[in-house]
Amino acid sequence: MKRRISKSRFQKGLQCEKALWLAINRSELATPVGETLQWTFDQGTSVGRLAQELFGGGVEVTEDFRNPEGALATTASLLTGGATVLYEPAFEHNGAFCRADILVAADDGRWDLYEVKSTASLKAQHVTDAAVQAYAIEGSGVPLRSINVVHLNNTYVWDGVPYDPQALFTIAEVTDDARAFMPQVPAALARFQTMLEGRMPAMRIGSQCTSPYTCDFYEHCHAFLPAEHPVTALPRLPEVVLHRLLDARITSIADIPDDFGGLSAAQAEAVSVVKSGVPHVDAAGLARELGGVTWPVYHLDFETVAPALPLWPGTHPYQTIPFQYSVHVQDSNGRIEHREYLYEGADDPRRALATRLLADLGESGSVAHYTAYERTQLAALAVALPDLAPAIEAVIARLWDLERVVRVHTRHPLSAGRSSIKYVLPAWCPDCSYEGLEIADGQTASVRCLRVLTGVADAGEAEATYAALREYCGLDTWAMVRLLQEMQRLADAPA
Numbered sequence: 138m139k140r141r142i143s144k145s146r147f148q149k150g151l152q153c154e155k156a157l158w159l160a161i162n163r164s165e166l167a168t169p170v171g172e173t174l175q176w177t178f179d180q181g182t183s184v185g186r187l188a189q190e191l192f193g194g195g196v197e198v199t200e201d202f203r204n205p206e207g208a209l210a211t212t213a214s215l216l217t218g219g220a221t222v223l224y225e226p227a228f229e230h231n232g233a234f235c236r237a238d239i240l241v242a243a244d245d246g247r248w249d250l251y252e253v254k255s256t257a258s259l260k261a262q263h264v265t266d267a268a269v270q271a272y273a274i275e276g277s278g279v280p281l282r283s284i285n286v287v288h289l290n291n292t293y294v295w296d297g298v299p300y301d302p303q304a305l306f307t308i309a310e311v312t313d314d315a316r317a318f319m320p321q322v323p324a325a326l327a328r329f330q331t332m333l334e335g336r337m338p339a340m341r342i343g344s345q346c347t348s349p350y351t352c353d354f355y356e357h358c359h360a361f362l363p364a365e366h367p368v369t370a371l372p373r374l375p376e377v378v379l380h381r382l383l384d385a386r387i388t389s390i391a392d393i394p395d396d397f398g399g400l401s402a403a404q405a406e407a408v409s410v411v412k413s414g415v416p417h418v419d420a421a422g423l424a425r426e427l428g429g430v431t432w433p434v435y436h437l438d439f440e441t442v443a444p445a446l447p448l449w450p451g452t453h454p455y456q457t458i459p460f461q462y463s464v465h466v467q468d469s470n471g472r473i474e475h476r477e478y479l480y481e482g483a484d485d486p487r488r489a490l491a492t493r494l495l496a497d498l499g500e501s502g503s504v505a506h507y508t509a510y511e512r513t514q515l516a517a518l519a520v521a522l523p524d525l526a527p528a529i530e531a532v533i534a535r536l537w538d539l540e541r542v543v544r545v546h547t548r549h550p551l552s553a554g555r556s557s558i559k560y561v562l563p564a565w566c567p568d569c570s571y572e573g574l575e576i577a578d579g580q581t582a583s584v585r586c587l588r589v590l591t592g593v594a595d596a597g598e599a600e601a602t603y604a605a606l607r608e609y610c611g612l613d614t615w616a617m618v619r620l621l622q623e624m625q626r627l628a629d630a631p632a
């Protein structure tokens with residue numbers, strides 16, 4: 138008897154057959170779903186519900202994933218009974234099982250299939266996803282007139298009244314592309330069925346581990362790498378070079394031979410600094426960069442949300458909205474002052490935040506940031522708040538990128554060529570750590586804030602969230618202060 142392969146497992150098999158094998162045989166090895174991924178799933182459910190309003194009056198097949206037989210029987214009964222719009226109908230053919238999002242009767246006796254995605258654009262994997270569904274549906278004797286992917290329209294600007302599904306969503310017809318892929322479905326199913334009968338496929342880690350989705354078994358499959366200096370930490374390492382290293386049983390940067398070919402200059406430099414165990418510092422370059430700083434330096438960091446469904450009038454799906462910032466002001470004598478803002482209301486935070494930010498940043502002094510994110514947020518605020526645009530543009534003109542300075546002029550064995558603050562901070566400033574924080578990354582900060590803004594969090598959780606957000610964002614800019622101090626020390630150190 139053929140093993141039932143759901144549409145999501147079919148997609149998993151296309152990404153990596155080992156992932157499909159593990160999902161079916163060793164699901165306990167998957168990384169547990171964390172709160173940010175769960176939020177994404179929940180957001181997708183809300184989007185799916187709204188998309189049903191595009192085709193109102195439908196009947197939902199309510200049996201859940203634990204009862205596929207019941208869902209198949211209910212679907213068959215609804216089709217026989219003359220239903221014309223079905224939500225979540227179930228189909229199975231040749232081992233392929235799917236729950237379609239929306240199926241609508243066309244006027245020629247065929248049906249239109251709508252697969253709902255909470256993304257803001259059509260992706261290649263959506264087509265193969267729709268194709269395997271179409272294969273199961275048509276194989277069940279239900280002919281399709283069209284195959285479509287419904288995704289969010291990120292040019293839809295919400296006007297504050299209930300969402301207009303016709304404007305909120307874009308319907309992308311993918312009939313031709315899906316039909317072009319459908320002949321490959323039975324061969325892929327047969328391959329998966331055979332593979333699942335055997336031992337776990339030997340699959341090296343590679344680009345498939347994060348594309349098109351981060352694999353559920355990422356942590357499991359990467360656990361063989363050493364915690365310190367794994368070869369995957371080399372900057373922009375091509376898959377072909379990674380595989381050459383793994384084939385040579387080299388998993389640590391420290392074990393890469395000096396004559397190993399194919400590394401870029403940045404990668405070779407990272408290998409050199411790791412093997413030497415000694416930081417490389419371009420003190421003259423650092424001194425030059427620091428000479429370009431205008432004191433006092435305002436270290437700036439934003440926290441943002443980007444909800445799939447707009448929360449405020451005038452915004453669109455996935456628009457990034459800052460709700461918090463931290464500023465540490467550092468003068469040339471080493472004096473430091475902390476300023477911060479966290480929006481605790483329910484309205485659009487941008488005007489209040491930008492007004493306060495302009496006051497906190499004063500009119501002169503470099504505005505230090507780490508990566509381009511702060512520049513992007515400031516530019517977006519200038520567009521959203523035209524009356525404040527000249528003042529915001531003046532802040533943008535003061536920006537000074539601390540990440541570039543660290544990346545260009547220093548190399549540390551512990552960060553091994555990586556410039557993310559997550560790696561650079563413990564290398565240069567081990568006294569400064571995110572460990573033990575209730576919120577320790579930007580994605581969690583965003584989800585926790587969204588829980589408050591959407592009313593999911595109760596008053597107690599909201600209060601705890603605000604405290605944790607202040608601590609986290611404040612540490613982000615304190616980390617920049619410490620890094621700048623360290624860069625000053627290195628620039629001044631005798632050669």
Ligand code: SF4
Nearest residue numbers: 153156346352355358
């Ligand atoms: S982590 Fe990579 S190699 Fe492992 S199952 Fe997932 S995609 Fe395959």
